[in-house]
Amino acid sequence: MTDLEKCMESLITIFHHYADEDGDGKTLSKKELNKLIETELPTFLKTQKDPKAVEKIRKDLDQNRDDKLDFEEFLSLVVGLSMACEKCYVLHEQKKGKKC
C-alpha cells in the first residue's frame, strides 16, 4: 500500500476503534471523541488550553446536531487540523528558505 492509502486506512481504523466503544460503531459520542482527541491528538490538545474550545469545535463539527460525530463529521476535524498544520508547514519551509 502507498503512504496515502495507509493514511486513509488509519483514519478509518482509528474512527472505528473509538466509535465502537459504546456499541454504536457508526458515530463517536462526546466521550468517545474526547478519548480519541486525548489519545490520538495530544499535540492538538496542548494548543487548546481552554476545555471550552474543544467543546466548541465538537459542536461546529456536528453538522446534523445529533450530539455525535459520524465518519464524515470526523473527517472535517481531520481536514481542518491538516489544513492548519499545512499552513505551519509552509511557514516553516519559507523560514528555512530565507535562511539559505
Ligand SMILES: [Ca+2]
Ligand atoms: Ca459510538
Ligand SMILES: [Ca+2]
Ligand atoms: Ca452528527
